[in-house]
Amino acid sequence: MKKAFTTCFPSSAEADEDDDDCLDDAELWNALPVDEEERLNETLTSKSQHRLQCFAHTLQLVVGDGLKETRAVSSALAKASRISSLLHTSTSFKEEFEKEFGQRGVPASVVTRWNSTFRQLKSLLSCDYQTLSKVLDVRGHRETIFTLREWAQIKELVSILKPFADATDLTQGEKVVTISAVIPCVLSLNHHLENQKEGTQYLVNLIHSLQRSLQRRFKGIFVNVKMSQPETNEGILPFSDPVYVKAAVLDPAFGFIWIEHDVLVDDKLKEQLTMEVKNLILQEAEHTNMEQTGHGDEEEQIKGDETGLFLYHKKQKKSTHFSPAAQLNHYLDNCDGQNCLLFWGMNKEKMPSLFQIAMRVLAVPASSAPVERVFSHGGIIMRPHRSQLSAIVLANLIFCKCNTF
Numbered sequence: 173m174k175k176a177f178t179t180c181f182p183s184s185a186e187a188d189e190d191d192d193d194c195l196d197d198a199e200l201w202n203a204l205p206v207d208e209e210e211r212l213n214e215t216l217t218s219k220s221q222h223r224l225q226c227f228a229h230t231l232q233l234v235v236g237d238g239l240k241e242t243r244a245v246s247s248a249l250a251k252a253s254r255i256s257s258l259l260h261t262s263t264s265f266k267e268e269f270e271k272e273f274g275q276r277g278v279p280a281s282v283v284t285r286w287n288s289t290f291r292q293l294k295s296l297l298s299c300d301y302q303t304l305s306k307v308l309d310v311r312g313h314r315e316t317i318f319t320l321r322e323w324a325q326i327k328e329l330v331s332i333l334k335p336f337a338d339a340t341d342l343t344q345g346e347k348v349v350t351i352s353a354v355i356p357c358v359l360s361l362n363h364h365l366e367n368q369k370e371g372t373q374y375l376v377n378l379i380h381s382l383q384r385s386l387q388r389r390f391k392g393i394f395v396n397v398k399m400s401q402p403e404t405n406e407g408i409l410p411f412s413d414p415v416y417v418k419a420a421v422l423d424p425a426f427g428f429i430w431i432e433h434d435v436l437v438d439d440k441l442k443e444q445l446t447m448e449v450k451n452l453i454l455q456e457a458e459h460t461n462m463e464q465t466g467h468g469d470e471e472e473q474i475k476g477d478e479t480g481l482f483l484y485h486k487k488q489k490k491s492t493h494f495s496p497a498a499q500l501n502h503y504l505d506n507c508d509g510q511n512c513l514l515f516w517g518m519n520k521e522k523m524p525s526l527f528q529i530a531m532r533v534l535a536v537p538a539s540s541a542p543v544e545r546v547f548s549h550g551g552i553i554m555r556p557h558r559s560q561l562s563a564i565v566l567a568n569l570i571f572c573k574c575n576t577f
Contacts, residue, residue: 225410227343227354228539230389235286235336237385242378245329248322249281252292255308255316256280265311272303287340290333293326321374328375332382335364343538346545346574349512350538352423355416358390359397359434366436397431398441415533417449418456422530424507424515450500457496457525499523549573 256278258265270276278296281289296304305317318326339357343350365383372379387394392412394400402409420426428449431442494502503526507515512534520527537543550570554561561569 224413224415224536226538226540227350227357227411228340228541230410231336231340231343232286234382234385234389235333238378238382239286241381242375244374244377245322245325248318248325248329249289249293251316251318251322252278252289252296252326253281254313255296256292258313258316262311265307265313268307268311272307273299286333287337290330290337293330294334297326297330325374328372329378332365332368332372332375332379335361344541346542349419349423349534351415351536352419352426352512352534354411354538355393355397355420356426356430356434358386358393358411359430362386362394362399363434363436397435398437398445399435414452415536418453418529419533419536421449421453422503422526422533423512424503424510425512427504427507453500453526453529454496456529457499494523496525499526546570546574 257280259269259278260266260280276295276298279288279291281292301318301323308314308317339353339361342353343357362383365379365386368379369376387400390411391400391402392409393416395402395409396412396414396417420430421428428446431446435442435445437445499522503519503523506519516527516530516534550566553569553573554566
């Protein structure tokens with residue numbers, strides 16, 4: 173296919189060469205051989221090709237929905253932003269602040285990033301209330317002093333939003349498995365909001381708003397775990413793809429623990445959900461039995477060799493592969509919070525069918541943050557004074573930058 177963009181402006185010589193190209197020629201855009209074109213079309217139309225929503229972005233929308241309907245903390249948020257601004261604009265206030273609290277700053281909040289506001293409030297709470305009020309009073313900023321009610325509101329807000337910030341950070345990693353944390357995070361956040369309803373005094377409306385948005389934007393998950401019912405003619409629900417369920421179970425850090433603790437239904441429905449998830453994994457595992465049969469043939473050949481030293485060692489090499497159901501039971505008996513990558517690296521020979529499924533589903537990223545970082549690295553490398561970089565060199569530099577440990 174004709175290259176659409178280049179990393180630098182073409183020289184005059186290159187422009188002369190391109191004058192002969194006829195971009196209106198239909199054959200120019202259909203240069204693939206017939207077999208390759210059929211393979212490409214089959215891949216593009218395959219049922220296995222799905223677009224998954226970015227978990228971090230959806231979670232940000234949930235928090236945004238909650239904050240929009242809550243005006244009780246607007247005064248406290250305004251004062252927090254004012255203190256952060258003073259630390260960046262007033263030298264005298266900054267000196268007094270650092271004298272009392274050390275080299276500690278209050279980060280500025282960004283409108284498009286709710287977690288920046290969370291970090292700002294969390295940083296303020298690390299300061300002593302009386303001392304902070306004294307510093308503001310001494311430097312002539314009495315109007316910025318928090319009332320006791322506003323300080324309590326900030327504490328409640330940080331307590332409510334902390335799990336949301338943890339879930340966002342957890343699912344934006346580059347070199348770790350993230351897709352398996354989607355369902356446990358959503359259900360744990362819903363359980364967290366249920367528990368917060370009892371002890372919250374000022375921000376009850378925020379909790380209800382967050383929970384409604386969470387259950388609406390992740391409705392596919394709540395339907396799959398039988399905590400909600402789909403409506404008629406609702407279409408494809410968000411986050412309803414079975415890859416989320418399979419990934420959560422096949423990560424030894426979670427297994428089926430999330431069903432026991434965070435699926436808020438009766439025990440009978442929990443057992444039914446557990447059986448359905450097991451059957452879902454076993455159905456996919458049946459397609460990997462051919463590879464196990466191949467290994468078995470090689471081992472039978474070893475067994476047939478009845479000559480040589482240490483024959484008992486050769487007999488011990490007889491295939492120990494279990495059926496997919498036995499592999500799944502063995503996995504559930506042994507998964508106990510281990511690191512996902514290390515666990516499957518050590519058990520790929522013992523559980524080959526499950527290993528193939530795990531490699532497929534656990535490789536899916538939960539959010540688009542790693543991809544966005546690739547573009548950020550490209551923007552840093554491709555500076556104006558390096559505008560003559562070729563596309564190949566730029567691609568190789570970005571590849572090296574994004575694949576260093």
